[in-house]
Amino acid sequence: MLNTIKNFLVNLAKGSSTIKLEDAVIHDGKKLSVIMSKKDYMASFEVIPNMEYDFLVINSNDETIVLNKSKKLKDIKELFTELEEDYNAFAQQ
Numbered sequence: 001m002l003n004t005i006k007n008f009l010v011n012l013a014k015g016s017s018t019i020k021l022e023d024a025v026i027h028d029g030k031k032l033s034v035i036m037s038k039k040d041y042m043a044s045f046e047v048i049p050n051m052e053y054d055f056l057v058i059n060s061n062d063e064t065i066v067l068n069k070s071k072k073l074k075d076i077k078e079l080f081t082e083l084e085e086d087y088n089a090f091a092q093q
Contacts, residue, residue, distance in 0.1 A: 001076070002032045005047055008080060009034045012087050019091060036090065041066065043090040051079055055086045057093065066093065 006024050013021040013036055022035040022042070034045040040061050046054040051074065057067040067089070073079045 001049060002026045002029065002047065005079070005083070006032055006034065009036075009045055009083060009087070012084070016091060038091070038093065041090065041093045043086075045083065045086070047079065047083075051075065053079060053082060057090055 003026065006026060010021060010024055013019050019036050019038045022037050024032075024034045026032050030048060032045075032047045036043045036045075037060065040059060042058050042060050044054070044056040044058075050072075052070070052072050054070045055067065056065065056069075058064065059066055071082065073082060
């Protein structure tokens, strides 16, 4: 499951000319971490298999937190919807 989520986020980043995929790692099959950057911002997406999800956006110039949220989602469909919404919000920063 984490590989599917990783591929989804990697493909979102590949479709953008302004967002760069910095890192996408699955830690011991227990947590997915994906880092993306764009001009003045960095975003972190973290997912664990029980559908817990953390999303963080930081202004890379002054290191202030722009957005920080954690959610426990019901199912994979809800997770993909949330990931895409957050990716789009980051893309518009």
